[in-house]
Amino acid sequence: MSISSSIEIALSKPVARMIILQKLEEFGWSYNDHGKVTFLPVGDVDDFDWQHECIPLEELFKILAEKDNQKELIGVVMTWRDTNIGGTFLVRENGTIIMSPDINRRILNVESYNKITDINWYMTKLVPVFGPLLESIFYEEHV
Numbered sequence: 001m002s003i004s005s006s007i008e009i010a011l012s013k014p015v016a017r018m019i020i021l022q023k024l025e026e027f028g029w030s031y032n033d034h035g036k037v038t039f040l041p042v043g044d045v046d047d048f049d050w051q052h053e054c055i056p057l058e059e060l061f062k063i064l065a066e067k068d069n070q071k072e073l074i075g076v077v078m079t080w081r082d083t084n085i086g087g088t089f090l091v092r093e094n095g096t097i098i099m100s101p102d103i104n105r106r107i108l109n110v111e112s113y114n115k116i117t118d119i120n121w122y123m124t125k126l127v128p129v130f131g132p133l134l135e136s137i138f139y140e141e142h143v
Contacts, residue, residue: 003105005117005141009097009126012135017068017091018061021076027129029078029086031060033103038088040075042066050075079103080125099126115143 079086106118
């Protein structure tokens with residue numbers, strides 16, 4: 001049985017989606033997914049046909065900007081610094097961010113049960129990015 005978890009962040013005022021991604025990157029999140037980048041391509045409407053390619057970041061940014069201009073769901077994999085720990089980030093047109101911690105997911109070390117996500121690890125790397133702009137954070141996990 002697989003674990004499914006997600007963190008949804010809503011902001012108190014509109015922030016451009018490319019600025020949201022820029023803030024994540026400035027704080028320490030990277031587009032490195034095992035030496036490649038993973039993203040939803042232009043024209044992907046609810047297909048979630050993730051692309052995992054070795055392309056320059058400039059090309060990725062062009063793709064993400066085009067998706068933004070076309071008001072498509074932006075999806076990209078990001079990892080924290082040099083840890084290879086991260087997940088799938090979806091940024092909706094309204095600026096809501098949904099992060100699924102599904103890449104080398106950090107788990108709590110609880111005796112006899114080690115499948116629960118270490119949500120504090122993720123919160124310490126997400127909350128400071130947005131600070132006073134945070135309106136709500138919703139965390140959900142199905143074990």
